[in-house]
Amino acid sequence: MATTNTTTRRIAIVGVGQVGGAAAYALILGSTTVAAAGELELLLVDNNIALRDAQVRDLADVAFIINRGTRVRAATYREAGQCDLIVVTAGSRQTLGQSNLDSASRNISIVRNVVDAMAPFRSDAVLLVVSNPVDLLTTLALEVSQLPLSQVLGSGTFLESARLRGLMAEQIGIAPNSIDIYALGVHTPSTQLTAWSTATVAGVPLSQSIPSSTLVGMQPVLERDTAHLSEVIVRAKGATPFGIGAVVSSICASVLGDRRNVRAVTHFQPEYGCCLSMPAVLGREGIAKTIEVPLSEEERRKVEESAKMVRGMMEGIRQG
Numbered sequence: 001m002a003t004t005n006t007t008t009r010r011i012a013i014v015g016v017g018q019v020g021g022a023a024a025y026a027l028i029l030g031s032t033t034v035a036a037a038g039e040l041e042l043l044l045v046d047n048n049i050a051l052r053d054a055q056v057r058d059l060a061d062v063a064f065i066i067n068r069g070t071r072v073r074a075a076t077y078r079e080a081g082q083c084d085l086i087v088v089t090a091g092s093r094q095t096l097g098q099s100n101l102d103s104a105s106r107n108i109s110i111v112r113n114v115v116d117a118m119a120p121f122r123s124d125a126v127l128l129v130v131s132n133p134v135d136l137l138t139t140l141a142l143e144v145s146q147l148p149l150s151q152v153l154g155s156g157t158f159l160e161s162a163r164l165r166g167l168m169a170e171q172i173g174i175a176p177n178s179i180d181i182y183a184l185g186v187h188t189p190s191t192q193l194t195a196w197s198t199a200t201v202a203g204v205p206l207s208q209s210i211p212s213s214t215l216v217g218m219q220p221v222l223e224r225d226t227a228h229l230s231e232v233i234v235r236a237k238g239a240t241p242f243g244i245g246a247v248v249s250s251i252c253a254s255v256l257g258d259r260r261n262v263r264a265v266t267h268f269q270p271e272y273g274c275c276l277s278m279p280a281v282l283g284r285e286g287i288a289k290t291i292e293v294p295l296s297e298e299e300r301r302k303v304e305e306s307a308k309m310v311r312g313m314m315e316g317i318r319q320g
């Protein structure tokens with residue numbers, strides 16, 4: 001490793017294709033925020049060595065231009081396991097027409113292997129999983145890494161929650177950061193849940209802060225657009241790197257800066273026996289606290305149904 005300095009924050013990105021590359025780019029642009037008061041070193045890992053080295057060179061140019069002392073270099077799995085924060089974006093992208101199951105089984109084996117190759121982890125390392133299916137792979141990474149529960153999380157429905165607020169803001173003329181609403185549960189278009197029952201504007205329930213005719217009209221459209229926009233983007237350009245890249249950068253800033261922002265990320269839920277997205281307070285330890293959301297009976301039943309699928313797949317993985 002390069003010589004250490006107490007204020008250097010190290011983030012490893014494992015899998016530097018479209019998503020890993022965009023995450024690295026967002027991290028370099030936001031390096032002052034991400035590394036809190038210190039400097040940022042980005043370690044890139046990929047089993048495609050030519051691609052990894054090309055990404056290092058391309059991203060090093062960005063760092064030179066930004067000129068905030070950020071360093072970018074290639075690294076091994078072992079070095080990645082010793083970083084402050086490790087982002088797992090390794091995987092095979094799901095192509096349209098390919099079944100979820102095909103893509104899931106390849107990513108299960110990839111994520112198991114990369115997490116295994118990084119172990120043993122630095123004791124305070126935080127592991128952030130982005131590869132899909134993200135709830136299953138975060139649950140798997142938690143088991144394989146043997147890190148404490150709080151230190152393993154996944155991007156989950158953070159992006160969908162941000163998208164939901166942004167799309168709603170356009171409809172109702174209120175800024176996104178003044179709307180408190182989350183997409184929760186298991187991250188797929190058919191299983192994630194919009195927590196309408198707990199949504200507020202300025203602490204006032206949505207049902208009292210927006211005319212009911214507006215609310216009823218926009219709910220199905222927002223749900224559909226929030227859940228399916230990624231598919232639309234993938235159909236047109238093959239991947240969705242920028243939104244998720246910004247999500248990674250934001251989570252890294254929250255964790256390394258111990259900022260205590262509340263974000264919908266996937267993390268272990270004892271009640272459901274697997275990782276799925278619920279709002280969490282993010283701090284240096286990863287998940288500082290889960291916010292208990294008082295879901296309606298129907299919302300809870302929907303979350304339990306999809307959690308059952310994740311638990312079933314985990315059981316299949318354990319039995320080999």
Ligand SMILES: NC(=O)c1ccc[n+]([C@@H]2O[C@H](COP(=O)([O-])OP(=O)(O)OC[C@H]3O[C@@H](n4cnc5c(N)ncnc54)[C@H](O)[C@@H]3O)[C@@H](O)[C@H]2O)c1
Nearest residue numbers: 015016017018019046047048090091093130131132239244
């Ligand atoms: N959670 C989300 O919201 C979200 C959003 C977008 C993409 N994704 C997921 O992110 C993952 C990556 O997507 P992408 O578009 O960047 O795909 P990509 O194919 O462009 O990149 C994947 C990279 O992983 C690398 N890789 C594969 N096996 C590896 C291994 N064993 N060790 C190290 N690197 C390895 C590949 O060489 C490639 O560079 C996919 O699983 C995708 O579904 C998640």
